[in-house]
Structure formats: C-alpha cells, structure tokens
Amino acid sequence: MNPLTLDKAFQLYDIIGKYLPEINEEDDALEFIGTILDNLDESNQRQNYVDAIMLMFEVTLEELQKMPSEERINLFISGLSENKIIELKSFCNLVGYSYG
C-alpha cells in the first residue's frame, strides 16, 4: 500500500472525519483506530467504512466483497495506521480543513 497523497488524505478525512475521537496525548494509534471502528459501528454507516478501505488500497467493491470480514478489518486498521490518522486529524485542524 502506498501512503495517500495530500488530496487523497483530505478525501479520507471527508469520509471518516466525523468518526474520529478527540486526540488524547496518551492514546496510541491502535486505541484511536479502535474508537473509530466503534463509532462507525454505532453509526451503522458501513458505506463509509467500505469507501475508506477502497480509497486507501485502491480496491474495487467487488474485490472487497470477496474478502473475509477479518481481512477487511485488518486492511482498515493497517491503512489508517500507515496513513498516520492521528497526525492527519491534527494537520486538518491546523489548516482549518473540516470534513465535508
């Protein structure tokens, strides 16, 4: 997986920005991503979860549907971790970017 470019990273923020928790200095990336998964689960918006994976890994919906659910979760977690999701939220705050 290639890390996202800035334009794509903003796109990712558009998709999952509303599920990101507040940044806590003590949080590590896995805890942070775990909270995102919980928030996505509570919201019942599976489309956003799917869109995020498709964006980060450039896979089609058909390819994603063929994968076991554990693999999809692993992709989601590794994608957000590789793309430094906590730093992305901080940067978006710095430049005044709000999810659309």
Place this chain on the structure above:
Amino acid sequence: MHKSSIVTLGGREYEITNAKLRKWLQLEDLREELRKAADREDRTNKIYSYLSVAISDDIDYSTLPWFEVAQAYTEVLLINLPRLEFPMLKSAGNYEKVPWNYDGRSWYSWSHIIADSYGWTLDYIAELDVDDAIGLIQEINIDKQLDREWEWMLSDKSVVYDKQGKGKFKEYERPDWMVDKDVVDRTHKGTYIKKSLLPIGNVVRWSDEPADA
C-alpha cells in the same frame, strides 16, 4: 535573525530558512488564501503553492505522501513565525474590502510605508528581517496615529456639545491593538472581587456587636 531547518521530501533533504520580508509577505498571503479556500482541491493546491514558494518549485508535491507534505508545511510555518509578540499582529484584523485591493498588494503596501519613512530602496526593504520590518511598521503606525490624534484634538470635531451647550472632548478612535483594554475595563466596569475571596455565611460587623459584649 537566521533560522534554518531540514525537511525530507521524496527521500531527499532540503534546507529551509526563514524568509525575508518580501517572501514572507507572499507566504502570509498564501496562508490567507488557504484560510479562505473553497474546497479540497483548492486547499490542496494552496498548500503546494505555499511549499513551492518556501522550498522549491521543482518538487512534484502531488505525488508525495501527505505526511511529508504536512511535515514540511508545519516546519515552514514555524520557522517563519515572528520572534517577538507585536501587538499590531494581534489586531482583530477587521479590514474593510476596498476597491483598490488586488492579489499581492501586501508587499507594495508594506514597502511603500517603509520607503516613505526611511527612503530605502525596494531591494533593501525586500531583504529586511521580518521582525525588524514588523517593528518598524508598528512604530510608523504609532507615529501616524499620534499625529492624527494631535490634529484631531486641535480641530472643532474633537468637541461634542450636549443640549445645554456644554462641550465635551471626544477622543480620536485608536486601532484595537493600541487600546489598553485593562484601563478601559477598570474605567467602565469597576474592580471585581473573585467569588472565592468573598466572606462565607452571615457577615457580622463590629457595629452589629452588642456594646457590652
């Protein structure tokens, strides 16, 4: 004052230094445009433009990982912050839109003010240290403001009359960064005592005590 830092972009290291006045104003204009950017694409392009001016326009920022771009942007931003806390920069900045405004006017406006006061050339002004330039602009603005206040004081407009025909001095308005807010607060609101410092329960005064107690 010279400040420098190293950023890594696409596996290559670049040394960045703090900008001199003309370039700094260009960067500040781009930051303002970034603040007003309408959409994702616009905002992304403004960040790339900012880095092109600050580091190099030979880099294809659109192919780099976002966090390298973000790191570089943050470094450039930090290295170009003025060292001193100039009150003029804390102004609310509610500037009116004027018909004679145009993109890139900041440089012409600042250089005009400095050249008018000191007679320096544009090349010399362009290479001024940013803190020196801001400090000088603030002093020029203070001088101009105090001159205006003096002229105001000597004019008829500085006195307003009530219904009884009694005249009262009306101050010439100052920009918000020249107003001592503490003094204004004390004048208009009085002195406040924190609730935690107030006495608790019934207050018994000496005068309330029975005379024979």
